[in-house]
Amino acid sequence: MAPRRTPLGERFRYWFDSTLARGAPALVGWLALLCLAVVVPASAVVVWTDPQAPASLTGRLAQVWRLTGETLRLGGATGTPLGVVLSVLLALVALLYVSTLVGLITTALTERLIALRRGRSTVLESGHAVVLGWSEQVFTVVGELIAANANRRGAAVALLADRDKTVMEEALNTRTRPGGRTRLICRSGPPTDPAVLALTNPAEAGVVLVLPHDEPDADAQVVKTLLALRAALPGHDAGPPVVAALRDDRYRLAASLAAGPSGIVLESDTVTAALIVQAARRPGLSLVHRELLDFAGDEFYLTTEPSLVGRPFGDALLSYTTSSVVGLMRGHVPLLGPPPHTTIGPDDLLVVISRDxxxxxxxDCSHAVEETAIASEQPPPARPERVLLLGWNRRAPLVIGRLRRCARPGSAVDVIAEDGEVTLQEVDDADREAGTGLTLTLRRGDVTSPGTLRGLEIAAYDSVIVLGRDPAPGHPSDEPDMRTLVTLLLLRRLERTTGRELPVVTELIDDRNRALAPISPGADVIISGKLIGLLMAQISQNRHLAAVFEELFSAEGSGVHLRPATDYVLPGHETPFATVVAAARLRGECAIGYRSHDDASTAPAYGVRINPPKTERRRWDPRDEVVVVGRD
Known part of the structure:
Protein backbone atom coordinates (compact mmCIF):
# COMPACT_ATOMS: atom_id res chain seq x y z
CA MET A 1 0.00 0.00 0.00
CA ALA A 2 1.48 3.35 -1.04
CA PRO A 3 2.25 5.76 1.83
CA ARG A 4 -0.16 8.63 2.33
CA ARG A 5 1.13 11.87 0.80
CA THR A 6 1.35 14.56 3.49
CA PRO A 7 -0.38 17.78 2.48
CA LEU A 8 1.86 20.77 1.88
CA GLY A 9 0.17 22.77 4.63
CA GLU A 10 0.86 20.11 7.26
CA ARG A 11 4.52 19.82 6.19
CA PHE A 12 4.96 23.58 6.42
CA ARG A 13 3.31 23.68 9.84
CA TYR A 14 5.58 20.86 11.03
CA TRP A 15 8.67 22.68 9.72
CA PHE A 16 7.54 25.92 11.34
CA ASP A 17 6.93 24.22 14.70
CA SER A 18 10.35 22.58 14.48
CA THR A 19 12.08 25.92 14.01
CA LEU A 20 10.20 27.44 16.96
CA ALA A 21 11.35 24.52 19.12
CA ARG A 22 14.97 25.71 18.67
CA GLY A 23 14.41 28.44 21.23
CA ALA A 24 14.70 32.22 21.44
CA PRO A 25 16.99 32.82 18.40
CA ALA A 26 14.48 31.21 16.04
CA LEU A 27 11.65 33.15 17.63
CA VAL A 28 13.56 36.46 17.23
CA GLY A 29 14.35 35.62 13.61
CA TRP A 30 10.74 34.89 12.73
CA LEU A 31 9.67 38.09 14.49
CA ALA A 32 12.18 40.13 12.45
CA LEU A 33 11.05 38.57 9.19
CA LEU A 34 7.42 39.21 10.03
CA CYS A 35 8.09 42.86 10.85
CA LEU A 36 10.09 43.39 7.67
CA ALA A 37 7.41 41.68 5.62
CA VAL A 38 4.88 44.22 6.87
CA VAL A 39 6.93 47.40 7.30
CA VAL A 40 8.95 47.37 4.03
CA PRO A 41 5.97 47.03 1.64
CA ALA A 42 3.98 49.57 3.65
CA SER A 43 6.88 52.05 3.55
CA ALA A 44 7.24 51.54 -0.21
CA VAL A 45 3.55 52.29 -0.75
CA VAL A 46 3.85 55.47 1.36
CA VAL A 47 6.91 56.67 -0.63
CA TRP A 48 5.58 55.84 -4.08
CA THR A 49 2.23 57.58 -3.37
CA ASP A 50 3.90 60.70 -1.96
CA PRO A 51 3.92 63.49 -4.61
CA GLN A 52 7.00 65.04 -2.94
CA ALA A 53 9.01 61.83 -3.03
CA PRO A 54 12.37 61.86 -4.91
CA ALA A 55 12.11 61.23 -8.63
CA SER A 56 15.04 58.82 -8.85
CA LEU A 57 14.78 55.15 -7.89
CA THR A 58 17.80 55.45 -5.59
CA GLY A 59 16.24 58.36 -3.73
CA ARG A 60 12.98 56.51 -3.30
CA LEU A 61 14.72 53.37 -2.02
CA ALA A 62 16.62 55.52 0.48
CA GLN A 63 13.33 57.04 1.61
CA VAL A 64 11.84 53.53 2.04
CA TRP A 65 14.85 52.54 4.17
CA ARG A 66 14.48 55.69 6.29
CA LEU A 67 10.80 54.99 7.02
CA THR A 68 11.59 51.34 7.78
CA GLY A 69 14.38 52.31 10.19
CA GLU A 70 12.27 54.90 11.98
CA THR A 71 9.38 52.43 12.36
CA LEU A 72 11.61 49.66 13.74
CA ARG A 73 13.73 52.14 15.74
CA LEU A 74 16.83 51.36 13.63
CA GLY A 75 17.74 54.97 13.03
CA GLY A 76 17.18 54.92 9.29
CA ALA A 77 20.49 56.72 8.56
CA THR A 78 21.66 56.89 4.93
CA GLY A 79 25.09 57.39 3.47
CA THR A 80 28.06 55.08 3.17
CA PRO A 81 27.43 51.35 3.80
CA LEU A 82 29.69 51.47 6.90
CA GLY A 83 27.68 54.36 8.39
CA VAL A 84 24.42 52.56 7.76
CA VAL A 85 25.75 49.37 9.39
CA LEU A 86 27.06 51.27 12.43
CA SER A 87 23.80 53.16 12.87
CA VAL A 88 21.88 49.90 12.77
CA LEU A 89 24.27 48.36 15.29
CA LEU A 90 23.87 51.28 17.70
CA ALA A 91 20.10 51.15 17.32
CA LEU A 92 20.11 47.42 18.09
CA VAL A 93 22.25 47.99 21.19
CA ALA A 94 19.87 50.73 22.40
CA LEU A 95 16.89 48.51 21.63
CA LEU A 96 18.48 45.60 23.54
CA TYR A 97 19.19 47.84 26.56
CA VAL A 98 15.67 49.27 26.71
CA SER A 99 14.08 45.86 26.19
CA THR A 100 16.22 44.29 28.92
CA LEU A 101 15.41 47.13 31.33
CA VAL A 102 11.70 46.79 30.65
CA GLY A 103 11.96 43.02 31.08
CA LEU A 104 13.76 43.34 34.42
CA ILE A 105 11.18 45.83 35.72
CA THR A 106 8.32 43.64 34.51
CA THR A 107 9.86 40.54 36.09
CA ALA A 108 10.38 42.32 39.42
CA LEU A 109 6.80 43.59 39.46
CA THR A 110 5.48 40.16 38.50
CA GLU A 111 7.47 38.46 41.26
CA ARG A 112 6.22 41.03 43.76
CA LEU A 113 2.61 40.53 42.67
CA ILE A 114 3.02 36.74 42.84
CA ALA A 115 4.48 37.06 46.35
CA LEU A 116 1.55 39.21 47.41
CA ARG A 117 -0.89 36.75 45.87
CA ARG A 118 0.82 33.93 47.76
CA GLY A 119 0.26 35.81 51.02
CA ARG A 120 3.85 35.75 52.27
CA SER A 121 4.18 39.29 53.60
CA THR A 122 4.03 40.14 57.31
CA VAL A 123 0.86 41.68 58.74
CA LEU A 124 1.55 45.04 60.40
CA GLU A 125 -1.77 45.37 62.24
CA SER A 126 -2.27 45.62 66.01
CA GLY A 127 -5.23 44.54 68.12
CA HIS A 128 -6.43 42.36 65.25
CA ALA A 129 -7.94 38.88 65.42
CA VAL A 130 -5.82 36.00 64.12
CA VAL A 131 -7.58 32.88 62.79
CA LEU A 132 -5.39 29.80 62.28
CA GLY A 133 -6.51 26.87 60.16
CA TRP A 134 -9.24 26.16 57.63
CA SER A 135 -12.45 24.19 58.11
CA GLU A 136 -16.21 24.69 57.86
CA GLN A 137 -16.03 26.80 61.03
CA VAL A 138 -13.94 29.48 59.30
CA PHE A 139 -16.93 31.06 57.56
CA THR A 140 -18.91 31.34 60.79
CA VAL A 141 -15.95 32.62 62.83
CA VAL A 142 -14.89 35.24 60.29
CA GLY A 143 -18.48 36.33 59.65
CA GLU A 144 -19.17 36.77 63.38
CA LEU A 145 -15.92 38.67 63.95
CA ILE A 146 -16.89 41.04 61.15
CA ALA A 147 -20.32 41.53 62.76
CA ALA A 148 -18.76 42.13 66.18
CA ASN A 149 -16.47 44.82 64.73
CA ALA A 150 -19.20 46.53 62.71
CA ASN A 151 -18.87 49.78 64.70
CA ARG A 152 -15.12 49.66 65.21
CA ARG A 153 -12.67 51.59 63.04
CA GLY A 154 -9.47 49.94 61.91
CA ALA A 155 -10.57 46.40 62.80
CA ALA A 156 -8.83 43.56 60.98
CA VAL A 157 -8.97 39.77 60.81
CA ALA A 158 -5.81 37.91 59.70
CA LEU A 159 -6.33 34.35 58.48
CA LEU A 160 -3.47 31.86 58.05
CA ALA A 161 -4.09 28.48 56.42
CA ASP A 162 -2.23 26.07 54.18
CA ARG A 163 -4.24 27.10 51.13
CA ASP A 164 -3.89 29.44 48.19
CA LYS A 165 -4.53 33.04 49.23
CA THR A 166 -6.76 33.82 46.25
CA VAL A 167 -8.87 30.70 46.81
CA MET A 168 -9.39 31.62 50.48
CA GLU A 169 -10.38 35.19 49.64
CA GLU A 170 -12.89 34.08 47.00
CA ALA A 171 -14.44 31.50 49.35
CA LEU A 172 -14.76 34.00 52.22
CA ASN A 173 -16.23 36.70 50.00
CA THR A 174 -18.80 34.20 48.72
CA ARG A 175 -19.93 32.75 52.05
CA THR A 176 -19.58 35.60 54.56
CA ARG A 177 -21.32 38.90 54.94
CA PRO A 178 -19.65 42.09 53.58
CA GLY A 179 -16.65 43.20 55.61
CA GLY A 180 -17.83 46.75 56.37
CA ARG A 181 -15.05 48.44 58.34
CA THR A 182 -13.20 45.20 59.03
CA ARG A 183 -10.19 44.39 56.83
CA LEU A 184 -9.82 40.73 55.90
CA ILE A 185 -6.19 39.68 55.40
CA CYS A 186 -5.32 36.18 54.16
CA ARG A 187 -1.88 34.63 54.45
CA SER A 188 -0.88 31.29 52.98
CA GLY A 189 1.24 28.68 54.76
CA PRO A 190 1.15 25.94 57.42
CA PRO A 191 0.07 27.32 60.84
CA THR A 192 2.27 24.67 62.50
CA ASP A 193 5.43 26.44 61.30
CA PRO A 194 6.46 29.21 63.76
CA ALA A 195 8.27 31.15 61.01
CA VAL A 196 5.15 31.17 58.81
CA LEU A 197 2.83 31.83 61.76
CA ALA A 198 4.84 34.97 62.54
CA LEU A 199 3.45 36.49 59.30
CA THR A 200 0.18 37.17 61.16
CA ASN A 201 1.99 39.25 63.82
CA PRO A 202 0.46 37.31 66.74
CA ALA A 203 2.41 39.31 69.34
CA GLU A 204 0.32 42.40 68.51
CA ALA A 205 -2.99 40.53 68.08
CA GLY A 206 -6.00 41.02 70.33
CA VAL A 207 -7.03 37.35 70.18
CA VAL A 208 -5.96 34.15 68.39
CA LEU A 209 -8.48 31.49 67.32
CA VAL A 210 -7.31 27.98 66.37
CA LEU A 211 -9.92 26.13 64.33
CA PRO A 212 -10.54 22.37 64.51
CA HIS A 213 -10.06 20.22 61.43
CA ASP A 214 -11.80 17.21 59.88
CA GLU A 215 -8.65 15.15 59.23
CA PRO A 216 -7.91 12.01 61.30
CA ASP A 217 -5.03 13.76 63.11
CA ALA A 218 -6.98 17.00 63.57
CA ASP A 219 -6.50 17.29 67.34
CA ALA A 220 -2.78 16.63 67.09
CA GLN A 221 -2.55 19.41 64.49
CA VAL A 222 -4.36 21.80 66.83
CA VAL A 223 -1.89 21.03 69.64
CA LYS A 224 1.02 21.47 67.23
CA THR A 225 -0.39 24.81 66.07
CA LEU A 226 -0.65 25.98 69.69
CA LEU A 227 2.98 24.99 70.27
CA ALA A 228 4.00 26.86 67.13
CA LEU A 229 2.16 29.91 68.45
CA ARG A 230 4.13 29.75 71.70
CA ALA A 231 7.36 29.50 69.70
CA ALA A 232 6.39 32.49 67.54
CA LEU A 233 5.69 34.72 70.56
CA PRO A 234 8.68 36.40 72.20
CA GLY A 235 7.33 36.11 75.75
CA HIS A 236 5.48 32.76 75.43
CA ASP A 237 3.00 33.19 78.32
CA ALA A 238 2.61 36.94 77.70
CA GLY A 239 0.81 36.51 74.39
CA PRO A 240 -2.78 37.32 73.42
CA PRO A 241 -5.78 35.26 74.63
CA VAL A 242 -6.18 32.01 72.69
CA VAL A 243 -9.42 30.17 71.84
CA ALA A 244 -9.06 26.69 70.36
CA ALA A 245 -11.41 23.80 69.60
CA LEU A 246 -10.77 20.04 69.75
CA ARG A 247 -12.77 16.94 68.91
CA ASP A 248 -11.43 14.45 71.46
CA ASP A 249 -11.25 14.95 75.22
CA ARG A 250 -7.93 13.04 75.34
CA TYR A 251 -6.10 16.02 73.85
CA ARG A 252 -7.68 18.67 76.04
CA LEU A 253 -5.01 18.72 78.75
CA ALA A 254 -2.20 18.93 76.21
CA ALA A 255 -4.00 21.67 74.29
CA SER A 256 -4.69 23.63 77.51
CA LEU A 257 -1.02 23.47 78.50
CA ALA A 258 0.05 24.58 75.02
CA ALA A 259 -2.52 27.41 74.94
CA GLY A 260 -1.19 28.90 78.20
CA PRO A 261 -2.95 30.36 81.22
CA SER A 262 -5.06 32.72 79.11
CA GLY A 263 -6.10 30.01 76.65
CA ILE A 264 -9.56 28.44 76.39
CA VAL A 265 -10.07 25.03 74.79
CA LEU A 266 -13.50 23.83 73.64
CA GLU A 267 -14.55 20.24 72.89
CA SER A 268 -16.59 20.41 69.72
CA ASP A 269 -17.93 16.83 69.80
CA THR A 270 -19.05 17.12 73.44
CA VAL A 271 -20.90 20.37 72.81
CA THR A 272 -22.53 19.02 69.65
CA ALA A 273 -23.66 15.82 71.38
CA ALA A 274 -25.16 17.85 74.23
CA LEU A 275 -27.20 19.98 71.84
CA ILE A 276 -28.35 16.94 69.85
CA VAL A 277 -29.72 15.30 73.00
CA GLN A 278 -31.37 18.52 74.20
CA ALA A 279 -33.00 19.04 70.80
CA ALA A 280 -34.12 15.40 70.66
CA ARG A 281 -36.17 15.94 73.79
CA ARG A 282 -37.49 19.30 72.61
CA PRO A 283 -36.83 20.13 68.93
CA GLY A 284 -36.14 23.80 68.25
CA LEU A 285 -33.36 24.34 70.77
CA SER A 286 -30.75 24.78 68.05
CA LEU A 287 -32.66 27.87 66.90
CA VAL A 288 -32.55 29.25 70.45
CA HIS A 289 -28.81 28.70 70.74
CA ARG A 290 -28.25 30.30 67.36
CA GLU A 291 -30.12 33.40 68.49
CA LEU A 292 -28.13 33.55 71.74
CA LEU A 293 -24.72 33.07 70.10
CA ASP A 294 -25.19 35.13 66.94
CA PHE A 295 -23.88 38.69 67.18
CA ALA A 296 -26.85 39.81 65.10
CA GLY A 297 -29.26 39.03 67.97
CA ASP A 298 -29.32 39.26 71.75
CA GLU A 299 -26.20 38.09 73.56
CA PHE A 300 -24.82 37.31 77.01
CA TYR A 301 -23.25 40.12 79.03
CA LEU A 302 -21.80 40.48 82.53
CA THR A 303 -22.87 43.58 84.45
CA THR A 304 -23.18 45.01 87.95
CA GLU A 305 -26.15 46.70 89.59
CA PRO A 306 -25.52 48.20 93.06
CA SER A 307 -29.25 48.61 93.76
CA LEU A 308 -29.71 44.82 93.73
CA VAL A 309 -26.87 44.01 96.15
CA GLY A 310 -28.22 42.24 99.24
CA ARG A 311 -31.54 41.41 97.59
CA PRO A 312 -32.68 37.92 96.52
CA PHE A 313 -31.87 36.83 92.99
CA GLY A 314 -35.58 36.45 92.23
CA ASP A 315 -36.01 40.22 92.44
CA ALA A 316 -33.50 40.72 89.63
CA LEU A 317 -35.62 38.73 87.18
CA LEU A 318 -38.24 41.50 87.02
CA SER A 319 -35.84 44.44 87.45
CA TYR A 320 -35.12 44.85 83.72
CA THR A 321 -37.75 45.45 81.06
CA THR A 322 -35.59 44.93 77.97
CA SER A 323 -33.00 42.50 79.38
CA SER A 324 -33.25 39.00 80.83
CA VAL A 325 -31.27 38.02 83.93
CA VAL A 326 -30.24 34.36 83.89
CA GLY A 327 -27.68 34.00 86.69
CA LEU A 328 -24.74 35.25 88.72
CA MET A 329 -20.99 35.17 88.18
CA ARG A 330 -19.51 34.60 91.63
CA GLY A 331 -15.76 34.87 91.32
CA HIS A 332 -15.05 32.80 88.23
CA VAL A 333 -17.90 30.36 88.85
CA PRO A 334 -21.22 30.89 87.00
CA LEU A 335 -24.49 30.22 88.84
CA LEU A 336 -27.14 29.93 86.12
CA GLY A 337 -30.73 29.79 87.27
CA PRO A 338 -29.86 29.80 91.00
CA PRO A 339 -32.66 29.47 93.58
CA PRO A 340 -34.71 32.70 93.73
CA HIS A 341 -33.80 33.24 97.39
CA THR A 342 -30.03 33.38 96.60
CA THR A 343 -28.64 36.69 97.93
CA ILE A 344 -26.78 38.86 95.45
CA GLY A 345 -23.35 39.69 96.90
CA PRO A 346 -21.37 42.93 96.44
CA ASP A 347 -18.80 41.21 94.20
CA ASP A 348 -21.32 39.23 92.14
CA LEU A 349 -21.84 39.99 88.48
CA LEU A 350 -25.25 39.57 86.86
CA VAL A 351 -25.37 37.33 83.77
CA VAL A 352 -27.89 38.98 81.46
CA ILE A 353 -29.16 38.61 77.91
CA SER A 354 -29.59 41.91 76.09
CA ARG A 355 -29.39 43.53 72.68
CA ASP A 356 -26.17 45.35 73.60
CA ASP A 364 -38.73 47.49 87.59
CA CYS A 365 -41.58 45.72 85.77
CA SER A 366 -43.04 43.61 88.58
CA HIS A 367 -46.24 45.65 88.31
CA ALA A 368 -46.92 44.05 84.89
CA VAL A 369 -47.31 40.56 86.38
CA GLU A 370 -50.87 39.20 86.26
CA GLU A 371 -51.07 36.59 89.01
CA THR A 372 -54.44 35.27 87.85
CA ALA A 373 -52.98 34.10 84.53
CA ILE A 374 -50.27 31.92 86.11
CA ALA A 375 -50.87 28.18 85.66
CA SER A 376 -51.29 26.31 88.95
CA GLU A 377 -51.15 22.72 87.70
CA GLN A 378 -47.85 20.89 87.95
CA PRO A 379 -46.46 19.34 84.74
CA PRO A 380 -46.76 15.55 84.47
CA PRO A 381 -43.73 13.51 85.59
CA ALA A 382 -41.23 12.39 82.99
CA ARG A 383 -41.80 8.92 81.56
CA PRO A 384 -39.52 6.39 79.83
CA GLU A 385 -38.73 7.30 76.25
CA ARG A 386 -37.82 5.46 73.07
CA VAL A 387 -35.20 6.99 70.80
CA LEU A 388 -34.32 5.87 67.28
CA LEU A 389 -30.72 6.58 66.26
CA LEU A 390 -30.19 6.38 62.48
CA GLY A 391 -26.54 6.25 61.45
CA TRP A 392 -23.32 6.26 63.43
CA ASN A 393 -20.29 8.53 63.74
CA ARG A 394 -17.68 9.44 66.34
CA ARG A 395 -20.25 11.49 68.31
CA ALA A 396 -22.74 8.61 68.65
CA PRO A 397 -21.22 7.24 71.91
CA LEU A 398 -21.33 10.76 73.38
CA VAL A 399 -24.99 11.11 72.37
CA ILE A 400 -25.85 7.78 74.01
CA GLY A 401 -23.95 8.81 77.14
CA ARG A 402 -25.95 12.04 77.33
CA LEU A 403 -29.20 10.15 76.88
CA ARG A 404 -28.21 7.84 79.73
CA ARG A 405 -27.69 10.70 82.18
CA CYS A 406 -31.22 12.00 81.75
CA ALA A 407 -33.09 8.77 80.96
CA ARG A 408 -35.88 7.35 83.10
CA PRO A 409 -35.73 3.63 83.95
CA GLY A 410 -37.18 1.64 81.08
CA SER A 411 -35.92 4.00 78.36
CA ALA A 412 -34.49 2.49 75.16
CA VAL A 413 -32.29 3.52 72.24
CA ASP A 414 -32.45 1.56 68.97
CA VAL A 415 -29.47 2.04 66.63
CA ILE A 416 -29.71 1.39 62.88
CA ALA A 417 -26.34 1.35 61.14
CA GLU A 418 -24.41 -0.47 58.43
CA ASP A 419 -21.59 -2.95 59.06
CA GLY A 420 -18.92 -0.48 58.04
CA GLU A 421 -20.26 2.35 60.19
CA VAL A 422 -20.16 0.79 63.66
CA THR A 423 -18.49 -2.21 65.23
CA LEU A 424 -19.91 -4.46 67.92
CA GLN A 425 -17.13 -3.32 70.23
CA GLU A 426 -18.27 0.30 69.94
CA VAL A 427 -21.86 -0.69 70.73
CA ASP A 428 -20.77 -2.81 73.67
CA ASP A 429 -18.71 0.07 75.06
CA ALA A 430 -21.65 2.47 74.66
CA ASP A 431 -23.99 -0.12 76.21
CA ARG A 432 -21.79 -0.44 79.29
CA GLU A 433 -21.72 3.34 79.56
CA ALA A 434 -25.50 3.47 79.20
CA GLY A 435 -26.07 1.68 82.52
CA THR A 436 -29.19 -0.12 83.69
CA GLY A 437 -31.62 2.74 83.07
CA LEU A 438 -31.19 2.65 79.29
CA THR A 439 -31.48 -0.34 76.93
CA LEU A 440 -29.34 -0.16 73.80
CA THR A 441 -29.97 -2.39 70.76
CA LEU A 442 -28.28 -2.51 67.34
CA ARG A 443 -29.84 -3.45 64.02
CA ARG A 444 -27.92 -3.65 60.77
CA GLY A 445 -29.34 -1.72 57.86
CA ASP A 446 -28.85 1.07 55.34
CA VAL A 447 -30.64 4.19 56.60
CA THR A 448 -30.91 5.47 53.00
CA SER A 449 -32.89 2.38 51.95
CA PRO A 450 -36.71 2.66 51.96
CA GLY A 451 -37.01 -0.99 53.00
CA THR A 452 -34.95 -0.42 56.17
CA LEU A 453 -37.17 2.40 57.42
CA ARG A 454 -40.43 0.75 56.38
CA GLY A 455 -39.62 -2.16 58.65
CA LEU A 456 -39.53 0.11 61.73
CA GLU A 457 -42.40 1.17 63.94
CA ILE A 458 -41.59 4.84 63.45
CA ALA A 459 -44.71 6.05 65.24
CA ALA A 460 -43.66 4.24 68.44
CA TYR A 461 -40.57 6.42 68.97
CA ASP A 462 -40.55 9.63 70.99
CA SER A 463 -37.70 11.11 68.93
CA VAL A 464 -35.54 10.24 65.92
CA ILE A 465 -31.87 11.26 65.68
CA VAL A 466 -30.19 11.20 62.26
CA LEU A 467 -26.37 11.20 62.31
CA GLY A 468 -24.24 11.56 59.20
CA ARG A 469 -21.10 9.59 58.60
CA ASP A 470 -17.71 11.02 59.51
CA PRO A 471 -16.09 12.60 56.42
CA ALA A 472 -13.75 10.03 54.89
CA PRO A 473 -10.29 11.08 53.64
CA GLY A 474 -10.26 11.44 49.88
CA HIS A 475 -14.05 11.60 49.60
CA PRO A 476 -16.20 14.70 48.93
CA SER A 477 -16.79 16.66 52.12
CA ASP A 478 -20.53 16.92 51.40
CA GLU A 479 -21.07 13.14 51.07
CA PRO A 480 -22.34 12.71 54.68
CA ASP A 481 -24.90 15.49 54.19
CA MET A 482 -26.08 13.95 50.92
CA ARG A 483 -26.85 10.65 52.69
CA THR A 484 -28.55 12.51 55.54
CA LEU A 485 -30.80 14.42 53.13
CA VAL A 486 -31.84 11.14 51.49
CA THR A 487 -32.75 9.70 54.92
CA LEU A 488 -34.79 12.80 55.72
CA LEU A 489 -36.74 12.43 52.49
CA LEU A 490 -37.67 8.89 53.45
CA LEU A 491 -38.70 9.95 56.97
CA ARG A 492 -40.82 12.74 55.53
CA ARG A 493 -42.62 10.20 53.37
CA LEU A 494 -43.26 8.01 56.43
CA GLU A 495 -44.72 11.02 58.23
CA ARG A 496 -47.29 11.45 55.47
CA THR A 497 -48.04 7.72 55.52
CA THR A 498 -48.52 7.44 59.29
CA GLY A 499 -50.12 10.85 59.72
CA ARG A 500 -47.81 11.65 62.62
CA GLU A 501 -45.26 14.48 62.74
CA LEU A 502 -41.98 12.94 63.86
CA PRO A 503 -39.69 14.86 66.25
CA VAL A 504 -36.60 14.45 64.08
CA VAL A 505 -33.20 15.90 65.04
CA THR A 506 -30.68 16.00 62.21
CA GLU A 507 -26.97 16.70 62.22
CA LEU A 508 -25.53 18.41 59.13
CA ILE A 509 -22.02 19.61 58.33
CA ASP A 510 -22.66 22.41 55.83
CA ASP A 511 -25.00 25.21 56.91
CA ARG A 512 -26.04 25.76 53.28
CA ASN A 513 -27.76 22.35 53.32
CA ARG A 514 -30.14 23.45 56.07
CA ALA A 515 -32.44 25.07 53.52
CA LEU A 516 -32.50 21.79 51.57
CA ALA A 517 -33.45 19.59 54.52
CA PRO A 518 -37.01 18.21 54.02
CA ILE A 519 -38.19 18.43 57.63
CA SER A 520 -41.44 19.22 59.39
CA PRO A 521 -41.92 22.30 61.64
CA GLY A 522 -41.45 20.08 64.69
CA ALA A 523 -38.00 18.92 63.58
CA ASP A 524 -34.60 20.42 64.32
CA VAL A 525 -31.30 20.71 62.47
CA ILE A 526 -27.93 20.85 64.23
CA ILE A 527 -25.06 22.42 62.29
CA SER A 528 -22.14 21.23 64.40
CA GLY A 529 -19.49 23.39 62.77
CA LYS A 530 -21.59 26.54 62.93
CA LEU A 531 -22.33 26.07 66.63
CA ILE A 532 -18.63 25.74 67.53
CA GLY A 533 -17.79 28.71 65.33
CA LEU A 534 -20.38 30.86 67.11
CA LEU A 535 -19.04 29.81 70.51
CA MET A 536 -15.45 30.61 69.53
CA ALA A 537 -16.43 34.04 68.20
CA GLN A 538 -18.40 34.90 71.36
CA ILE A 539 -15.58 33.83 73.69
CA SER A 540 -13.02 35.71 71.60
CA GLN A 541 -14.87 38.95 72.40
CA ASN A 542 -15.37 38.15 76.12
CA ARG A 543 -13.32 35.25 77.48
CA HIS A 544 -15.17 35.41 80.82
CA LEU A 545 -18.23 33.97 79.06
CA ALA A 546 -16.41 30.66 78.49
CA ALA A 547 -17.46 29.44 81.95
CA VAL A 548 -21.09 30.44 81.23
CA PHE A 549 -21.19 28.44 77.99
CA GLU A 550 -19.49 25.45 79.63
CA GLU A 551 -22.24 25.44 82.26
CA LEU A 552 -24.97 25.69 79.60
CA PHE A 553 -23.72 22.62 77.73
CA SER A 554 -22.61 20.51 80.69
CA ALA A 555 -24.57 17.39 81.60
CA GLU A 556 -25.03 18.31 85.25
CA GLY A 557 -25.39 22.08 85.05
CA SER A 558 -28.21 24.42 84.13
CA GLY A 559 -29.06 24.61 80.47
CA VAL A 560 -31.48 26.15 78.01
CA HIS A 561 -34.80 24.31 77.71
CA LEU A 562 -38.06 24.56 75.80
CA ARG A 563 -41.12 23.91 77.99
CA PRO A 564 -44.83 23.86 77.10
CA ALA A 565 -46.34 27.30 77.66
CA THR A 566 -49.21 25.67 79.52
CA ASP A 567 -46.78 24.89 82.37
CA TYR A 568 -46.53 28.63 83.06
CA VAL A 569 -49.64 30.49 81.92
CA LEU A 570 -53.26 29.61 81.29
CA PRO A 571 -53.85 28.79 77.60
CA GLY A 572 -55.89 31.25 75.59
CA HIS A 573 -55.16 34.14 77.98
CA GLU A 574 -53.56 37.40 76.83
CA THR A 575 -50.91 38.44 79.34
CA PRO A 576 -47.53 40.23 79.39
CA PHE A 577 -44.31 38.27 79.22
CA ALA A 578 -43.59 39.44 82.77
CA THR A 579 -46.26 36.95 83.90
CA VAL A 580 -44.30 34.12 82.28
CA VAL A 581 -41.11 35.30 84.02
CA ALA A 582 -42.89 35.32 87.38
CA ALA A 583 -44.32 31.83 86.75
CA ALA A 584 -40.87 30.48 85.84
CA ARG A 585 -39.44 32.05 89.00
CA LEU A 586 -41.85 29.94 91.06
CA ARG A 587 -40.27 26.85 89.46
CA GLY A 588 -36.70 28.04 90.04
CA GLU A 589 -36.17 28.91 86.35
CA CYS A 590 -35.37 32.04 84.33
CA ALA A 591 -37.69 32.65 81.36
CA ILE A 592 -35.84 34.33 78.49
CA GLY A 593 -38.22 33.98 75.53
CA TYR A 594 -40.74 31.82 73.71
CA ARG A 595 -41.45 29.99 70.47
CA SER A 596 -44.72 30.68 68.72
CA HIS A 597 -46.31 27.59 67.19
CA ASP A 598 -48.07 29.63 64.51
CA ASP A 599 -44.71 30.96 63.22
CA ALA A 600 -42.73 27.71 63.64
CA SER A 601 -42.46 27.29 59.86
CA THR A 602 -41.60 30.92 59.06
CA ALA A 603 -37.92 31.70 58.38
CA PRO A 604 -35.55 32.96 59.57
CA ALA A 605 -36.51 32.81 63.29
CA TYR A 606 -39.02 29.93 62.96
CA GLY A 607 -41.12 31.36 65.76
CA VAL A 608 -38.28 31.87 68.26
CA ARG A 609 -38.29 35.18 70.14
CA ILE A 610 -35.47 35.78 72.62
CA ASN A 611 -35.57 38.52 75.26
CA PRO A 612 -38.94 40.10 74.45
CA PRO A 613 -39.91 43.17 76.50
CA LYS A 614 -41.53 42.16 79.79
CA THR A 615 -44.47 44.44 78.97
CA GLU A 616 -45.16 42.75 75.61
CA ARG A 617 -48.64 41.23 75.64
CA ARG A 618 -49.65 38.20 73.59
CA ARG A 619 -52.29 35.49 73.62
CA TRP A 620 -50.69 32.17 74.56
CA ASP A 621 -51.56 29.20 72.39
CA PRO A 622 -51.54 25.75 74.09
CA ARG A 623 -48.90 24.66 71.54
CA ASP A 624 -46.55 27.57 72.26
CA GLU A 625 -43.31 26.93 74.12
CA VAL A 626 -41.35 28.96 76.67
CA VAL A 627 -37.55 29.23 76.63
CA VAL A 628 -36.07 28.94 80.12
CA VAL A 629 -32.66 28.58 81.75
CA GLY A 630 -32.62 26.06 84.58
CA ARG A 631 -31.92 22.50 85.56
CA ASP A 632 -33.54 19.60 83.75
Missing part, protein backbone atom coordinates in the same frame (compact mmCIF):
# COMPACT_ATOMS: atom_id res chain seq x y z
CA UNK A 357 -24.19 46.19 76.70
CA UNK A 358 -25.61 49.72 76.78
CA UNK A 359 -29.21 48.42 76.77
CA UNK A 360 -28.83 46.77 80.21
CA UNK A 361 -30.69 49.42 82.21
CA UNK A 362 -32.68 48.61 85.40
CA UNK A 363 -36.41 49.23 85.15
Missing amino acids: DDTVRPD
